[in-house]
Structures are given as C-alpha cells and as structure tokens.
Amino acid sequence: MSLPSRAEVVVVGAGLAGLSAATRLAAAGRDVHLVDAAEHAGGRLATSRVDGFLVDRGFQVLNTGYPRVADLDLPALDLGWFWTGAVVRVDGRAHRFVDPRQHPTALPATLRTPLGGPHRLAALGAFSARAGYAPVSRLLTAPERSAAEHLRSAGVGEQALETFLRPFLAGVLLEDRLETSSRYLDLVWRSFVRGRVGLPARGMQSVGEQLAGRLPAGRVHLGTRVTAVDGRSVTTGAGTTVADAVVVATDPDTAAGLLPGLQAAAPRQVTTHLHVLPASPWQAPLIVLGAPGGQLVNTVVVSDAQPAYSPDGRALVASSTLSPTREAGVRTEIARTHDVAETDLEHLTTVTVLGAQPAATPPLQHRRPVDLGDGLFVCGDHRDTPSIQGAMASGARTARAVLRRLSRSAAPASDRGPA
Ligand SMILES: Cc1cc2nc3c(=O)[nH]c(=O)nc-3n(C[C@H](O)[C@H](O)[C@H](O)COP(=O)(O)OP(=O)(O)OC[C@H]3O[C@@H](n4cnc5c(N)ncnc54)[C@H](O)[C@@H]3O)c2cc1C
Structure with missing residues (x-):
C-alpha cells in the first residue's frame, strides 16, 4: 500500500529506532506511517535463508541486559542462549573463561585460564x-x-x-x-x-518484525525510498506526503544526506564468513575468540546457542574479521581455532557490512538532540549509542519529543509555551 498524501507523523526508516518511535506514537493514538527503502523491517537486523540455514547479516546478538529490551516480548522471540564468557586461546590451548554466576561448575576452568x-x-x-x-x-x-x-x-x-x-x-x-x-x-x-546474550529462533530480523507487527495494518510501507524531507513533508518516488511531524530514523550516512548540517560519526565495518561443519567441536555455546596476531576477532558456532539456525543438526559457524577478508584467506585460521580439518569446513556465504555501527570515540555524545525544530526529528543509534539499546532508546526519546510537539500545536494558542 502506498503512502497517503496526508498523515499526522511519517517515520523514515524501519530499523529499531524508527520502529521504537512509530510503535510508541501508534500506541499513543497518533496516525503514524513508517516507510523504508528495504523490503524488510528491522534495518541492520536482517536475516536470510541460505541452503536452509538462517544467516544474519553479520554476527550479532540480543543482550537482555539492555534496558530497552523491556519493550520486547522475549518469550515470543524464543531465544537460544550463549554462555556469558568466551573460549580464549593461550599458547595454542583453548580455555573456557565463563561467568561463574551463571555456570558455577565452570569456575575451576575459569580460574585456571592463564x-x-x-x-x-x-x-x-x-x-x-x-x-x-x-x-x-x-x-x-x-x-x-x-x-x-x-x-x-x-x-x-x-x-x-x-x-x-x-x-x-x-x-x-x-x-x-x-x-x-x-x-x-x-x-x-x-x-x-x-544480562545474557542470545539469538532468536527466527533470526535477528525477527526482533524488528516483532515491533513492526504492533503497528496497525497498512502503516508500514516497505520498498519505498525517501528522497527528501522537511518538517512538513516527505518525498518518495511515488509523490509527497504532508505531515505534522517527520522523523528521520535512517542509518547515519543517509540521515546526514537528508538533513544538511547533521554530522555522521565514522562507520565501523565487519566481514563475516559462514561455514557449515558436520558437528560442533565444542561442548558449550561459547564465543571463540581469535588469537592475538590473527585476523579473526571471533568465530562462533551459532547453532550451539540457537539450534534453529541449522535445518539438519549440522553446525553453523560465523567467523568475523574487522577488515574485509576473503574466505580463502581465513579458512586455515578458522579450522585451527576450532581444531577441525580445513576440509570439514563447507563455505556457505560471506557478508561484509560497511556501515555496521557508528564509532563511539571520546567525547561520547550520549543523547544527542532529536528535535531539530519545525516538525523535524531525527533518531537512530547515532543519536545515543551504537547498539540495539541505543537505537531503541533514541526512538523512545524521539516519540516523546514528537508527542510534546503535537500536543503543543493542538493546544489553543493562548496555552502554548515558546516553540
Ligand atoms: C554486523 C553487525 C553486528 C552488530 N552487532 C551488534 C550487537 O551484537 N549488539 C548490538 O547491540 N548492536 C549490534 N549492531 C548494531 C545494531 O544492529 C544497530 O546499532 C541498530 O540496529 C541500528 O538501528 P537503527 O534503527 O538506528 O538503524 P538501521 O537499522 O540502519 O535502520 C535504518 C533504516 O533506514 C532505512 N533507510 C535508509 N535510507 C532510507 C531512505 N532514503 N528511505 C527510506 N528508508 C531508508 C534502512 O533501510 C534501514 O531499515 C550490529 C550491527 C551490525 C551490522
């Protein structure tokens, strides 16, 4: 369904920030439309199926220690859990370093980790x-x-x-x-x-889809790129929608293009290689860290935490590097880290995400302004912190700011404070 010619609020970008803003505005009874250039809701939380395996667009996890996770229906996401900790390699030997509060039996091994x-x-x-x-x-x-x-x-x-x-x-x-x-x-x-970290049974994209499912029918417009905004209107290839408030909830680069004067922090990138192994080489669902001097930051049997990522019980391994790498260039390191033969690793696919998250170097600008004035608002992880928490918190803040503006403009002129 295409955007109407008139709406109370238009939110541009159906990532977690835009979804958090739009669901709050809809719950407050506002006429809100959410528009996204992509074909799915969830933004950077994207999942596809490759040969039956669930493949997230880059390895990422949901951390229940984030305050804004309270907005999600966690049981419905059917999370599979990692243990808090990691496998670290020292002098070629693997050690399990685990939070003993969650796994007291792992304490002796944790204390022995050099x-x-x-x-x-x-x-x-x-x-x-x-x-x-x-x-x-x-x-x-x-x-x-x-x-x-x-x-x-x-x-x-x-x-x-x-x-x-x-x-x-x-x-x-x-x-x-x-x-x-x-x-x-x-x-x-x-x-x-x-908190704990986990993966939803239908992939990370299902986090965004859960929020999108709370919006009334016909209010989410996917596959629609916005080309221009101001505080009174949104323009797409199909025409212009007039609105009382417009929220730009895109990635930082697009936000800086749509909103001249907005600064975008430097983007961080990551490359993730996905492999299939006949079985997991590990006893516990733990992130395995890359060794100092290597290219891998981590390599993780994601199906150990969330078996639903594999269609047939084989192990799905996600291995990430910060600079772009070719599969052939890291295959030996992946096999060595898991103590498996290189020939056991079946390459499924490789994903590079260039704008994975904005940098958060000092000075941390936590809670940047979201109300740009004249009906124009901005939210996203670049307004708070570069995370699921930051995106959702900025969306919540922006919804409150929009509601303040709408109630001010609905009040009789004599009741209005300064703009
Ligand atoms: C590989 C990877 C690993 C990560 N790991 C973690 C992790 O483990 N934990 C964690 O907390 N965070 C992690 N993050 C960061 C987290 O995913 C993001 O901070 C968060 O999802 C950002 O949400 P957002 O709503 O701000 O932006 P986005 O998700 O980028 O949403 C912006 C939306 O705007 C849309 N859009 C862009 N331009 C237009 C346009 N012109 N018109 C219409 N729509 C447009 C996009 O299609 C997109 O849907 C990771 C990110 C990646 C990519």
Whole structure:
C-alpha cells in the first residue's frame, strides 16, 4: 500500500529506532506511517535463508541486559542462549573463561585460564562489579579516556587485555585499538554483567518484525525510498506526503544526506564468513575468540546457542574479521581455532557490512538532540549509542519529543509555551 498524501507523523526508516518511535506514537493514538527503502523491517537486523540455514547479516546478538529490551516480548522471540564468557586461546590451548554466576561448575576452568593470575582476575571482577552495579549517572560522569586506558588503569594486566578483552571487545565495538570511549565501554560491560546474550529462533530480523507487527495494518510501507524531507513533508518516488511531524530514523550516512548540517560519526565495518561443519567441536555455546596476531576477532558456532539456525543438526559457524577478508584467506585460521580439518569446513556465504555501527570515540555524545525544530526529528543509534539499546532508546526519546510537539500545536494558542 502506498503512502497517503496526508498523515499526522511519517517515520523514515524501519530499523529499531524508527520502529521504537512509530510503535510508541501508534500506541499513543497518533496516525503514524513508517516507510523504508528495504523490503524488510528491522534495518541492520536482517536475516536470510541460505541452503536452509538462517544467516544474519553479520554476527550479532540480543543482550537482555539492555534496558530497552523491556519493550520486547522475549518469550515470543524464543531465544537460544550463549554462555556469558568466551573460549580464549593461550599458547595454542583453548580455555573456557565463563561467568561463574551463571555456570558455577565452570569456575575451576575459569580460574585456571592463564590471564595473569588471581590478582588480575580480581581486578577484572572489580571492574565488572563497578560497571554492572554503579549508578549509570556515575559511569557517565566518570573521567573519560579510551577503553584501553580505562582497562589498564583498572589493573586487568596485559595478558588479560590481549588474549581476552581486546578480541572480545573488538567483536562488540568493531574496532580493536580500543579507542572507544571508556564511558561507552562501561555501558556495554554493564549489559554483559546484567544480562545474557542470545539469538532468536527466527533470526535477528525477527526482533524488528516483532515491533513492526504492533503497528496497525497498512502503516508500514516497505520498498519505498525517501528522497527528501522537511518538517512538513516527505518525498518518495511515488509523490509527497504532508505531515505534522517527520522523523528521520535512517542509518547515519543517509540521515546526514537528508538533513544538511547533521554530522555522521565514522562507520565501523565487519566481514563475516559462514561455514557449515558436520558437528560442533565444542561442548558449550561459547564465543571463540581469535588469537592475538590473527585476523579473526571471533568465530562462533551459532547453532550451539540457537539450534534453529541449522535445518539438519549440522553446525553453523560465523567467523568475523574487522577488515574485509576473503574466505580463502581465513579458512586455515578458522579450522585451527576450532581444531577441525580445513576440509570439514563447507563455505556457505560471506557478508561484509560497511556501515555496521557508528564509532563511539571520546567525547561520547550520549543523547544527542532529536528535535531539530519545525516538525523535524531525527533518531537512530547515532543519536545515543551504537547498539540495539541505543537505537531503541533514541526512538523512545524521539516519540516523546514528537508527542510534546503535537500536543503543543493542538493546544489553543493562548496555552502554548515558546516553540
Ligand atoms: C554486523 C553487525 C553486528 C552488530 N552487532 C551488534 C550487537 O551484537 N549488539 C548490538 O547491540 N548492536 C549490534 N549492531 C548494531 C545494531 O544492529 C544497530 O546499532 C541498530 O540496529 C541500528 O538501528 P537503527 O534503527 O538506528 O538503524 P538501521 O537499522 O540502519 O535502520 C535504518 C533504516 O533506514 C532505512 N533507510 C535508509 N535510507 C532510507 C531512505 N532514503 N528511505 C527510506 N528508508 C531508508 C534502512 O533501510 C534501514 O531499515 C550490529 C550491527 C551490525 C551490522
């Protein structure tokens, strides 16, 4: 169904930010239309089927430690869980480093992981306790520096930094210099301390589709690219829709093109190679980290956490690198990391995402303005933090700002405050 010529609100972009804004506006009784250039709702959370396997567009997970996950119906997503922790390789040997609160039986193996000794593990525990349980206001006002400086000053030591923290965080922050803001690192680490990470049974795209399903019929317009906006209208190839408020909820680059003057942070990229193995080589659903000096940041048997990703019980492996790589260039490293023969790895597909998430280097601009004035609004992970949490939180903030504007403009002129 095409966009009408008139709507109360048009949201441009059906990623998690636009969906969060649109569902809140619809729940408040507003006449809202959501438009997206792609053929699916969910934006960067995209999933396709390749030879029966569920393939997310780049390895990503849903972290239940994110506050905005409260907006989702988690049971309906039917999540399969990873253990919190990772397999780390030291001198070629694999060690399971696991959060003992969730898996007490893994404690002896965790304590034996050579990450610099008990005092370094204690420092990591203290770092985790602060990030996990200090008030967010304290984390966001602490002196800001790079993530690497922050971890060093917490006393975690070089061994833990190089063999565990750097590759683990590189997979999350999509950069391995650890130049990301210490404040964002605290927020990310908080989510790991407080939550679990999992994959939905129908793939990551189903997170967005769940939100899209809450909008009234005929309000989501897919396959429709917006070419221009202002606070009163949205233009697509099919014509112009006049609106009281327009929300730009696209990726940062497109937002900067549609909204002159808006700055887009540098994009992070990732390449993910998908392979099939006859069976999983591991006993537990854990992220396996790349070794220092290698190209892989991690390589993960995703079907160990979520068996529904495989149609036939074979193991689906997602292996990620930060710079673009060819499958042939990392195949040996993937096989070595999982202790399997190269010939056992059947290459399924490779995905490179150039604008996977915006950088969050210091100074962290958490909660950038979303109300641009004159009926024009902007939301997306680039307004809050480069994550599912950031996208959803910015959508929620923007919905509140739109509702404020609509109620102001509906009030009699004598009741209106300054614009
Ligand atoms: C490979 C990868 C791994 C990631 N890993 C994680 C992770 O583990 N945990 C985590 O929290 N986050 C992760 N992220 C980041 C997270 O997915 C994003 O921060 C979040 O999904 C961004 O949502 P958004 O709504 O801001 O933007 P988007 O999802 O980019 O949505 C923007 C939408 O706008 C649409 N659009 C663009 N231009 C136009 C136009 N002209 N007209 C109409 N529509 C348009 C797009 O089609 C898109 O649907 C990862 C991202 C990737 C790609």
